Amino acid sequence: MPNPIKEALLNRGWAGQTLSRSETVDRLDPLIRQHIELNYHYGAAIRYCDDERVVDVLERLQKTARTDVGKLSETVLSCGGTPYNGTDLSPEDFTLKGSLSDLFAELHDLETAFHDALGEELDLEHQMRTRGVLEAIRSNSQDRLDALAALQRRIGDAA
Numbered sequence: 001m002p003n004p005i006k007e008a009l010l011n012r013g014w015a016g017q018t019l020s021r022s023e024t025v026d027r028l029d030p031l032i033r034q035h036i037e038l039n040y041h042y043g044a045a046i047r048y049c050d051d052e053r054v055v056d057v058l059e060r061l062q063k064t065a066r067t068d069v070g071k072l073s074e075t076v077l078s079c080g081g082t083p084y085n086g087t088d089l090s091p092e093d094f095t096l097k098g099s100l101s102d103l104f105a106e107l108h109d110l111e112t113a114f115h116d117a118l119g120e121e122l123d124l125e126h127q128m129r130t131r132g133v134l135e136a137i138r139s140n141s142q143d144r145l146d147a148l149a150a151l152q153r154r155i156g157d158a159a
Helices: 004-010 021-048 052-078 100-122 128-158
Strands: none
Touching: 021 052, 021 100, 021 128, 052 128, 100 128
């Protein structure tokens, strides 16, 4: 867990033990896989939904999420690792069944699980650059959670 006294004294600098580069790779690779799978679920939602305005929102959310996967992958590469790339996955592996409301509930649950996993990583002593990447991605995840909640309300009001 980050030390608040150390953070206050050093501003955003770091001192002391941080995770090694190999530990960082081992910790981030599962996040990359989880994020790629989440992106496939967004793709399935886009294919399933027939409301253009909702699709536009989902596509914007997915664009940022894809960029975030790239940031995580770059971090793994800079630590000397090979990031998971998702080539074993296919869009057909991710189909959604049920109502539009069920669809957004599932996306919200998956995004919440990813957001929580990022929070757990931020409790560790990652190197400063990795921390910055994780914080930015977690902020983007929160933005997606907020947008999904708004879409769920909109779908509920329309029903």
